[in-house]
Amino acid sequence: MSSCWSGKGRFSNLNCLIHPRSVALVGASSNKLKIGGIMWSYLQSFPGRKHPVNIKQETIDGVKAYGRVSDIPEEVDLVVIAVPARNVPSVIDDCIKKGVKAVIVVSAGFGETGEEGRKLEDEIKSKLANTDMVLLGPNTLGVYVPGESLDTMFVLREKSRRPPDGPIAYVSQSGASASGFMDMAEYHQYGISAFVGLGNKLDVNENDMLEFFSNDDKTKVICMHIESFADGKRLLKLCRETTPRKPVVILKAGRTEAGARAAMLHTGSMAKPSQAMDGAFKQAGVVRANDLLELFDYSRILAYQKPMFGPNVVVVTSGGGYGVIATDYIEDRNVGGGLKMAELSLNSKKGLREKLPSFASVDNPIDLTGNVTDEMFDHVLKIVNKDENTDGILAFLLLQTPYTTDRLIEIAWWWFKNGEKPMVPCIIGGLYSEKVIRMLESRGMPVYPDIRRAVLSLRVLYERGRYLLKIRGKGEAR
């Protein structure tokens, strides 16, 4: 990406927002109880050059501080601004003068608070009109880029942990929920290529970031939580261009009239109920999420599992009761969305019979019963991966049965990674199950503690496969 730094124009400057070589923090402080103090300390993990800017202090934590950005005696790619709102316009002037590529305005007190704040925004906007400098925010957490050890977020790491490096770009218009989302992501070892908080979207918006991550090789899936569209038509166009190469998952909050009103109160942006756009999004190959957990589940399964090129699901279980509930959800159009229970080939059934006890069911759902052993489970996964009528697998890993061992977990992991067919694992239980789920998640295997979430994730893999077949001109998936 280094070529981007030397380039000119918006795209190159967006690259400096995510991959800066040097960073300055305006409002840096030695006081760790202040936002500028927290941010300065978190900036220390960034390996590039970093400069504190503070009009009153000579040094910050022993490092020479500059009174203004333009006093810094070298190029500055990214400036993070955390001073009171009324002081921001003059800092922007100084950044433009200095030739800064990107700024992040963390400060609140702009359009979200009323008329006076909106005037400040207009003032900044007019300053940006004659420059390529990009501005993220105001009223934003900024960015977190684990691969660069770049963290501009002022939320305390003890309270809001940071997720690991990974393949998912996460863009959000809502700061608080992004902080909760990333804390959850860390717990489940959901890896991100970057987080970008859009804040009030005065300049940089979801379309900029979608275009950027669309062209970012590290990013395999883009997920976005937005409350208003900067330009809905352009968003759809960008989605159409991106989705053939990488999945895009969008949570557009404010679907309903009341939700759109709440979004307007929240962000100050115009927001319209977006239910009407469902069809257009679907056509553009976008996966829709209704809440944060769906955003999380769908982006994760798309990042770590192959698409499903047909609707036929085999359910492998050792608890018959789980199999029945899963069957209901798969065949319920509101949840399964067109998924079907696969009809196993006679050959597969014969193969299953060979190593399963007589009372196990070799019909779908395949029920290995409480007598399941590690070997039986492995045998079944081998056969269904070869079965010509099967497109995807829902596998219940029951950790409570007496004759299975920890090897069951390794078997599931092996087939998840190496199987021909996409597999979604479901584990229901308590303390031990939670530990196993965490362990598998740390390897990048999504595990669902809930049957509905597992079926919805299979549905998303199927939607992805169907879309790919369609745009490749291979017609509808069977």
Added chain:
Amino acid sequence: MSSCWSGKGRFSNLNCLIHPRSVALVGASSNKLKIGGIMWSYLQSFPGRKHPVNIKQETIDGVKAYGRVSDIPEEVDLVVIAVPARNVPSVIDDCIKKGVKAVIVVSAGFGETGEEGRKLEDEIKSKLANTDMVLLGPNTLGVYVPGESLDTMFVLREKSRRPPDGPIAYVSQSGASASGFMDMAEYHQYGISAFVGLGNKLDVNENDMLEFFSNDDKTKVICMHIESFADGKRLLKLCRETTPRKPVVILKAGRTEAGARAAMLHTGSMAKPSQAMDGAFKQAGVVRANDLLELFDYSRILAYQKPMFGPNVVVVTSGGGYGVIATDYIEDRNVGGGLKMAELSLNSKKGLREKLPSFASVDNPIDLTGNVTDEMFDHVLKIVNKDENTDGILAFLLLQTPYTTDRLIEIAWWWFKNGEKPMVPCIIGGLYSEKVIRMLESRGMPVYPDIRRAVLSLRVLYERGRYLLKIRGKGEAR
């Protein structure tokens, strides 16, 4: 309940199934690797008299073993049978001869395995025809009654933990999923009055247990996971009799055609798709669950929170993004089921304004922003609890904000317990959030890590309130 023991007939004998004074285990073993060994060791926690029955051994773990139940020189309320299926009929004969009140047949190998097993079931059934002795199973985990320290389950406690004592009766036709459910229940400190595994329902069925728990003072909510109806009409009648006094939550798996087929394969019982019965169940005041997590969530919220006597929800949040998503779900009929966003009274808005910063929103959703303090949160809950237009509260507890402390958790707990209006709390996050959720759950406060689950739980409280108003002749809730 002691009067029941001296009584005669089915109800009294069911009482001996759950509250026996003495228990015998046929097939008890000293070998802890055998099912009869595991069960005998778990039976040791039962404080009443217990007798091992083993045709080959003189003693089991140093306790005198009897060759037959009829050899035991005192009354036996409950006999648990864990010998091969073919030996069960003669044990049943012996139990009838002895005047045993209740038996549990843990052994598998009956109707669920084919023709031969069905013949064995017919043989046992004819033996039961001329007696009041009740039989649970065969092919069941039996019962677990924490209040009596009675545990007949052979699933290992290390793999499948047991939930604590509490107000919810849990009846299940599926053994494996019951084992997962209880493991999950232990993790979340969901307390049960009793678990009853129905198994093949040769004799005792869901209707018997519903009637029993309907009359059990300790049980505040009854939840049942069934795959086939022993007698659908009678079930509806019992539900109509029970629901005015205590909530009944039913997961009927096999809703769809394919699901019903899977249920038949699983249990061997006739199962019909049950979607058609939705209306009748609703009329009878039954809360329907689609999966185990819904069964868990709905029974728990009904056990620990008051009904909601109108549709109007106030959302209290410090993250605007959460508020918008919650609003969408509340107003989305498919999720909210008729819930509405409350319009706060002018008086309430004035009261809120007094202690909230100018940029906080006093419209619903009430957004306290990242500047929220413990006191603000407390103030808001005080006001919405008094608000005349509010029927229920969805409260987001954001643990990532900088100015809140652990006291926030205590404030939420206080209002959950003492508020006039039902409140459902939602916490989204990672490691610290999980710890806080566990802590609150151990006090009996359900906490949701997912907005959809929280809204669905409010919906269930509202359905309950609406039903109570209807049957009390107060007409529809507003």
